[in-house]
């Protein structure tokens with residue numbers, strides 16, 4: 302220990318020889334560095350001042366001064382007759398200072414915290430083929446947005462810098478109400494809309510405010526992982542209900558006793574199968590909620606992008622009992638970074654939701670809200686959606702054509718009536734993991750369909766997002782995927 306200590310110390314002193322500091326301070330710093338990198342540990346013994354002074358070829362008082370200082374700071378303990386030792390707190394402090402916080406693992410999560418950690422966060426999609434649920438940020442009219450932003454900046458001046466109503470910027474709520482009434486058949490006005498940062502925030506607020514530990518909530522199976530995590534972390538229990546070509550099999554839910562406290566649906570395009578919930582099932586769900594005084598969470602996340610057939614009225618607009626919590630987002634209709642979404646709630650619940658929201662993040666950025674309000678008021682928002690609907694429909698068609706040409710031998714594609722992703726079921730399920738692994742090496746993301754099921758079941762396949770890819774990029778990625786599968790497939 303002694304000679305190794307001196308050797309390391311000398312090396313450190315040489316390394317920092319350019320420091321224009323007195324030698325006793327350089328000795329202190331070198332010892333602190335050794336403590337910081339863990340080469341000196343708690344209770345390690347240091348050489349005596351006489352010995353170290355000799356090895357370093359310095360005066361004994363110089364080492365004495367350095368030791369005294371480190372002792373005064375609590376790094377060292379000196380005991381007459383026994384020697385000089387590293388103190389326990391000194392060792393920890395030095396490690397902390399060298400790499401603040403990284404190596405200390407004293408604190409532990411609460412049981413709730415551990416549950417949240419286990420539930421996992423929601424992973425944002427990457428801008429790579431075939432990331433699911435990723436819109437096309439490259440086609441966003443950014444110049445128009447910038448012009449709107451500078452007009453709003455001039456108009457609002459320093460008003461945009463203050464706090465705003467936690468329920469949301471009033472003009473934006475008015476515009477959202479106008480839009481939802483005209484285009485989605487939602488029955489609302491500025492007073493029962495809460496502007497939020499994301500639909501994920503809406504799901505978490507609903508789970509927090511509407512559910513107690515142990516409450517059951519029916520969810521589509523397979524389902525959007527964000528609702529599963531939100532329910533789990535709030536202590537509620539997701540109850541899986543199968544999905545078929547007409548969306549959630551509501552008949553199964555009706556038979557369940559006791560009735561769950563709530564039901565979560567993505568009726569426009571079920572995530573991830575893209576099935577549309579039929580009108581009969583919507584009406585049955587509404588009746589179920591009325592009879593059992595349960596609530597319905599209607600997540601209408603990308604309803605704007607429907608390509609085939611007429612859109613069906615949203616559940617919230619059909620319901621006359623006030624049992625629906627309607628959630629929508631601008632993540633898909635504008636761009637993910639805008640961080641704006643909304644919750645339409647029964648009027649009497651709005652203050653409670655707003656109160657909870659103030660505990661989470663106060664409110665969404667005033668400036669973005671004001672720019673979006675203007676973007677909507679000038680008709681740019683609906684014009685953008687019309688353009689994007691055409692663009693995504695063309696991309697959907699190009700994707701389907703390419704997939705049917707190159708991927709048909711390996712799996713079955715479900716052609717989506719809307720949205721930016723399709724489900725694709727592998728014929729040979731054994732290949733799933735290896736195909737995903739090899740694809741990842743080629744920067745192709747293949748989200749697993751099986752992971753989205755609650756009941757374990759054999760559903761090998763992927764959710765393939767095509768919204769962010771031009772037809773050329775999409776065709777190239779489909780061909781690469783076909784090549785990967787061919788190489789993985791047993792000959």
Ligand SMILES: Cc1ncc(COP(=O)(O)O)c(C=O)c1O
Pocket residue numbers: 433434498499500501502525527567572600602630631632642
């Ligand atoms: C069903 C569903 N709900 C909500 C969201 C998330 O939207 P946001 O980014 O607003 O949280 C997504 C995103 O893919 C989704 O697929």
